[in-house]
Amino acid sequence: MMDHQPMHPQDDGGGASACGSRREFLGTAVAAVATALTGCGKLSKEEFLQHNFRELSKDEIQTIIARLESEYKAKYGKTVKVNNEAAMPGVIFGYALDLSRCIGCRRCVHACVKENNQSRDPEIQWIRVLEMDKEEGVNLQHAEQYYNPEEVPREGHFYMPVQCQQCKKPPCVKVCPVGATWKEKDGIVVVDYNWCIGCRYCMAACPYGARHFNWGEPTMKSADVNPETHYLGNRPRPKGVVEKCTFCIQRTRKGLYPACVEICPTGSRKFGNLLDAKSEIRQVLENKRVFKFKEDLNTQPTFFYFYGV
Amino acid sequence: MNIRAIHYLGLAVLLALPAFAGEPKAKEEPAAQEGIQVPKPPFSEGIFPCTSCHDGKQMKVDTKRRELGMHSEIELKHGPDSRWCLDCHDANSRDNLHLASGEKVLFTESFKLCGQCHGDKLRDWRVGVHGKRTGSWNGPKQYLLCVHCHNPHSPHFKPLKPMPPPMRPEQIRKGGAK
Numbered sequence: 001m002m003d004h005q006p007m008h009p010q011d012d013g014g015g016a017s018a019c020g021s022r023r024e025f026l027g028t029a030v031a032a033v034a035t036a037l038t039g040c041g042k043l044s045k046e047e048f049l050q051h052n053f054r055e056l057s058k059d060e061i062q063t064i065i066a067r068l069e070s071e072y073k074a075k076y077g078k079t080v081k082v083n084n085e086a087a088m089p090g091v092i093f094g095y096a097l098d099l100s101r102c103i104g105c106r107r108c109v110h111a112c113v114k115e116n117n118q119s120r121d122p123e124i125q126w127i128r129v130l131e132m133d134k135e136e137g138v139n140l141q142h143a144e145q146y147y148n149p150e151e152v153p154r155e156g157h158f159y160m161p162v163q164c165q166q167c168k169k170p171p172c173v174k175v176c177p178v179g180a181t182w183k184e185k186d187g188i189v190v191v192d193y194n195w196c197i198g199c200r201y202c203m204a205a206c207p208y209g210a211r212h213f214n215w216g217e218p219t220m221k222s223a224d225v226n227p228e229t230h231y232l233g234n235r236p237r238p239k240g241v242v243e244k245c246t247f248c249i250q251r252t253r254k255g256l257y258p259a260c261v262e263i264c265p266t267g268s269r270k271f272g273n274l275l276d277a278k279s280e281i282r283q284v285l286e287n288k289r290v291f292k293f294k295e296d297l298n299t300q301p302t303f304f305y306f307y308g309v
Numbered sequence: 310m311n312i313r314a315i316h317y318l319g320l321a322v323l324l325a326l327p328a329f330a331g332e333p334k335a336k337e338e339p340a341a342q343e344g345i346q347v348p349k350p351p352f353s354e355g356i357f358p359c360t361s362c363h364d365g366k367q368m369k370v371d372t373k374r375r376e377l378g379m380h381s382e383i384e385l386k387h388g389p390d391s392r393w394c395l396d397c398h399d400a401n402s403r404d405n406l407h408l409a410s411g412e413k414v415l416f417t418e419s420f421k422l423c424g425q426c427h428g429d430k431l432r433d434w435r436v437g438v439h440g441k442r443t444g445s446w447n448g449p450k451q452y453l454l455c456v457h458c459h460n461p462h463s464p465h466f467k468p469l470k471p472m473p474p475p476m477r478p479e480q481i482r483k484g485g486a487k
């Protein structure tokens with residue numbers, strides 16, 4: 001493998017292109033195998049040989065990021081930055097949503113799609129807002145996600161947006177056969193889109209319907225691409241991988257609020273550091289009536305629902 | 310400490326905005342002490358300062374409760390029927406509001422006025438549980454005043470048209486996915 005000598009030393013001048021080195025030969029062979037295995041001619045040799053994100057050295061990550069950025073440039077005709085910001089020390093993110101305020105306007109759903117570069121047709125949405133009966137309380141037997149009246153809130157109803165709950169004991173991570181999804185130190189559950197094999201076990205395991213699959217090549221107009229991305233977050237995804245909410249990892253690791261918090265017109269969405277006693281998230285947890293969705297499953301969400309009234 | 314400093318800086322910038330020049334009194338510190346930055350109150354176009362009409366000369370102060378000839382766009386739907394303008398607006402200093410005690414309050418600090426009755430909400434708002442904060446979860450944030458979301462004359466949050474629902478799976482199979 002490390003042999004840099006041409007195979008036929010006597011064949012001087014232009015030998016490499018004429019016969020090719022052993023390495024080049026191997027490379028082509030691997031690429032051919034990659035093409036055969038994946039049935040996808042677009043997968044490059046580098047991509048095929050790439051390791052799990054958690055096993056990569058700093059240099060390897062930089063090389064991969066450079067490759068991705070040039071691929072995105074070619075595909076979208078504009079510069080897309082792929083960030084690799086690590087978790088901040090002393091931070092575990094928490095989220096709380098005020099069920100007494102949310103009016104079900106879905107501003108958050110669409111701000112999320114824009115921010116996180118989801119496929120537009122069909123549109124993948126990471127947030128699903130459930131319309132529920134006030135009389136029934138939180139009861140999935142009486143939940144409707146396709147509601148579309150002239151105005152919200154509708155009389156007698158309340159609204160419960162559901163997205164990835166960034167579980168402390170995430171079943172999705174447990175079932176992944178290749179370790180393509182894991183929980184980061186700041187509590188965000190991420191997916192390595194280059195390692196995901198698209199088996200969708202995690203989708204079956206997640207009790208919150210939080211994971212979504214790219215059945216087709218994700219579609220996005222160049223103008224719609226958000227160029228500020230994170231490797232483990234909103235960078236454009238390939239076909240055949242699973243994706244989910246990452247608390248806007250590309251924003252929150254830089255100190256910004258997630259896009260859904262910024263857009264919500266009712267201020268129902270609260271976000272912050274669970275380890276900071278002064279954060280609004282801690283204020284909510286300490287002073288309000290709080291519950292975890294499907295608490296009985298012991299997934300231990302770091303996403304909470306509360307009643308602000 | 311740093312964050313505090315940034316708050317002060319933000320406030321200084323805010324107060325320096327010519328758009329909200331107000332009176333020189335606007336330099337009063339309470340808002341800064343709270344570390345709260347708020348955008349300009351949502352006045353109707355051209356309405357502020359109130360003293361451009363209510364200057365005590367063009368019009369006599371009339372403190373009697375009555376139907377007004379002006380401000381007909383305002384529909385007062387806030388609390389008991391007996392409530393009216395001068396319960397909150399100051400008759401003698403029109404560019405201010407006042408508390409029940411008579412103490413004057415700037416429009417930029419109207420939350421103090423609201424908090425007289427809605428003390429629980431004010432308490433929640435101060436710690437970020439009620440209302441909306443934007444900016445940075447670990448740094449400077451922008452707050453909204455009560456009146457940015459609740460029209461003080463008719464405070465109930467107005468219904469909105471919801472944005473489009475997700476596609477049903479059967480629709481996706483028909484057209485969407487390729």
Ligand code: SF4
Pocket residue numbers: 101102103104105106107108109129159161263264265266267268269
């Ligand atoms: S934007 Fe806010 S009010 Fe609207 S649906 Fe989302 S959480 Fe609810």
Ligand code: SF4
Pocket residue numbers: 163164165166167170171172173189205206207208209210211244299
């Ligand atoms: S909500 Fe679902 S996708 Fe998110 S961490 Fe929990 S199990 Fe995994």
